[in-house]
Amino acid sequence: MGFLDNLLGRKRETSSTIAKERLLTVLVHDRVKLTPDDMEAMRAEIIAVISKYVDIADPEAIDVSLLRGEESDHLKADIPVRRTRN
Amino acid sequence: MARVITITSGKGGVGKTTTTANLGTALAMQGQRVVAVDADIGLRNLDVVMGLENRIVYDLVDVVEGRCRLRQALIKDKRFPELFLLPAAQTRDKDAVSPEDMIELCNSLRREFDFVLVDSPAGIEGGFRNAIAGADEVLIVTTPEVSAVRDADRIVGLVEAFEKGHPRLILNRIRPQMVNRGEMMSKEDVVEILAIDLIGVVPDDEVIVTSTNRGEVAVMQKGSQAGRAYTDIARRLLGEDVPMLVLTDDQSLLDKFMGALGLRPRRTVR
Numbered sequence: 001m002g003f004l005d006n007l008l009g010r011k012r013e014t015s016s017t018i019a020k021e022r023l024l025t026v027l028v029h030d031r032v033k034l035t036p037d038d039m040e041a042m043r044a045e046i047i048a049v050i051s052k053y054v055d056i057a058d059p060e061a062i063d064v065s066l067l068r069g070e071e072s073d074h075l076k077a078d079i080p081v082r083r084t085r086n
Numbered sequence: 087m088a089r090v091i092t093i094t095s096g097k098g099g100v101g102k103t104t105t106t107a108n109l110g111t112a113l114a115m116q117g118q119r120v121v122a123v124d125a126d127i128g129l130r131n132l133d134v135v136m137g138l139e140n141r142i143v144y145d146l147v148d149v150v151e152g153r154c155r156l157r158q159a160l161i162k163d164k165r166f167p168e169l170f171l172l173p174a175a176q177t178r179d180k181d182a183v184s185p186e187d188m189i190e191l192c193n194s195l196r197r198e199f200d201f202v203l204v205d206s207p208a209g210i211e212g213g214f215r216n217a218i219a220g221a222d223e224v225l226i227v228t229t230p231e232v233s234a235v236r237d238a239d240r241i242v243g244l245v246e247a248f249e250k251g252h253p254r255l256i257l258n259r260i261r262p263q264m265v266n267r268g269e270m271m272s273k274e275d276v277v278e279i280l281a282i283d284l285i286g287v288v289p290d291d292e293v294i295v296t297s298t299n300r301g302e303v304a305v306m307q308k309g310s311q312a313g314r315a316y317t318d319i320a321r322r323l324l325g326e327d328v329p330m331l332v333l334t335d336d337q338s339l340l341d342k343f344m345g346a347l348g349l350r351p352r353r354t355v356r
């Protein structure tokens with residue numbers, strides 16, 4: 001399995017890569033000092049503002065996340081908007 | 087000019103005391119005048135790791151509270167003419183000293199020594215703040231584990247907030263075989279995550295346990311990879327350009343074969 005992955009140049013998901021990914025995520029939050037509660041509150045406010053202007057398809061599907069960048073971290077909100085033709 | 091260097095970590099049990107004892111001894115072996123200060127008030131440990139526990143009369147709190155002179159509290163390591171220990175108090179707690187006391191203490195020690203190494207307690211509270219108060223430089227010890235690295239990141243932020251310059255990293259207890267299998271984060275992973283300079287990588291080494299059992303330190307043991315790693319860190323502190331050790335913890339098949347033939351195993355120590 002691992003051998004085949006290596007042969008095909010695929011990146012294996014080992015426990016160390018999982019550790020690294022988890023750390024990167026947790027540190028982005030630690031560094032920005034946003035608690036999960038803050039995140040949730042912010043998400044709700046973003047939804048409230050956006051829905052004044054567009055029709056949000058599925059509020060449950062909205063993804064607001066902090067991502068690690070090279071120079072700075074990024075707050076990314078992915079908001080599905082309802083597609084209507086009229 | 088004396089240098090005050092604090093060894094700290096955030097998370098407990100990652101190797102601060104082991105590091106302080108080994109670096110102190112390694113620097114003394116290089117001819118430097120060194121004092122190792124145990125700033126873990128209430129949890130005295132550096133004395134037993136250095137094998138000096140039987141000779142304590144006064145401690146750091148006695149000095150701060152004026153019950154003795156600084157010279158009287160310093161314990162000389164008879165094995166190394168240039169190595170001293172200032173032990174922590176065992177029966178008091180961290181509130182017995184303030185950051186101002188520590189600054190004053192470090193400044194007095196500066197006059198007598200080339201290096202003042204301060205062994206910090208774990209955590210980010212008073213004890214840690216005392217330990218870094220007098221520091222010119224900070225070394226952060228971590229192991230390649232999620233919780234230790236997360237705490238180290240917190241400490242990096244605090245050290246910078248206290249304007250102690252850019253801390254450098256010691257990655258302790260690396261197990262090369264696990265790293266090779268992808269079961270342990272590598273030094274590259276940890277350095278990328280923490281984004282600070284690495285001053286050394288210390289392998290997980292049984293010699294740390296056996297030498298500590300005897301009240302000796304790994305740098306005194308020939309053939310200990312951890313000892314070698316600490317000696318290299320000491321040399322880097324002195325400004326030497328020492329390449330990072332390439333660690334091979336268990337022997338490869340070839341090594342075993344060569345060993346069986348009485349040939350020197352290929353211990354990659356470059």
Ligand SMILES: Nc1ncnc2c1ncn2[C@@H]1O[C@H](COP(=O)(O)OP(=O)(O)OP(=O)(O)O)[C@@H](O)[C@H]1O
Pocket residue numbers: 095097098099100101102103104105126131206207208258259260288289290291292294295298312
């Ligand atoms: N490189 C190593 N290889 C093997 N064992 C090690 C290594 N480094 C440290 N240890 C062991 O880990 C334990 C904790 O080490 P140490 O007391 O130096 O940590 P510490 O950070 O000072 O802990 P505390 O936060 O309690 O002060 C000890 O038993 C020590 O022998």
Ligand SMILES: [Mg+2]
Pocket residue numbers: 102103104126131205206207
């Ligand atoms: Mg300790």
